[in-house]
Amino acid sequence: MATTDSFALASLSGAEVAGLAALWPKSSTAIALQLVEPMHVLSLRHLPGGGASALSTVMAGHTLPGLPGPGHSCGIEPRLIWRSPNEILLLTQDAAQASALLAELRPAPGALACALDISAGTLVVRLQGGNVEALLSRLVDAHALPRGTDQTSRVRLVDIAAVVWRDAPDHVGLLVDRANVHYLARWLSYAADAI
Secondary structure (H helix, E strand, O other): OEEOOOOOOOOOOHHHHOOHHHHOOOOOOOEEEEEOOOOEEEEEEEOOOOHHHHHHHHHHHOOOOOOOOOOEEEOOOOEEEEEEOOEEEEEEOOHHHHHHHHHHOOOOOOOOEEEEEOHHHEEEEEEEEOOHHHHHHOOOOHHHOOOOOOEEEEEEEOOEEEEEEEEEOOEEEEEEEHHHHHHHHHHHHHHHHHO
């Protein structure tokens, strides 16, 4: 699997960079892999009842689309991903937009909705190519993979938690805990070599 020219190792910390480039799969040119850095990841949480409405109102004020339903995502930049009945993930490379939402949705007593910045602990990876389905089917329960555009799933990728969404039949995004970056790279390499 070849890495794309936009592979952004420079923004990762020194400990993460050490030897990481050597771990990414290079044996297959059928799948392009890209780390998306910097990526601001916000957890938009709301209470049952009026919380979803309060969150929707704030999002509309920032010209964001409505809340995606279960198993779905919407938008590209920013991307909104349904994670649970009371949580939506917002992924954006726009620092100003992330800051504005964090300021407006600051956790406070009595607040029906809030935003938490989880960027430092997460990593976004994009996979694109004709063999994406075959690659992921080696690492994830194939029945759990999102099939249609803008569908999303919470899955166990080998044995780590991941959120997977599909932008197109041959384009998939992954969100994983940053602490698992080397582990993920080794499994992607192993699965790519087997295709």
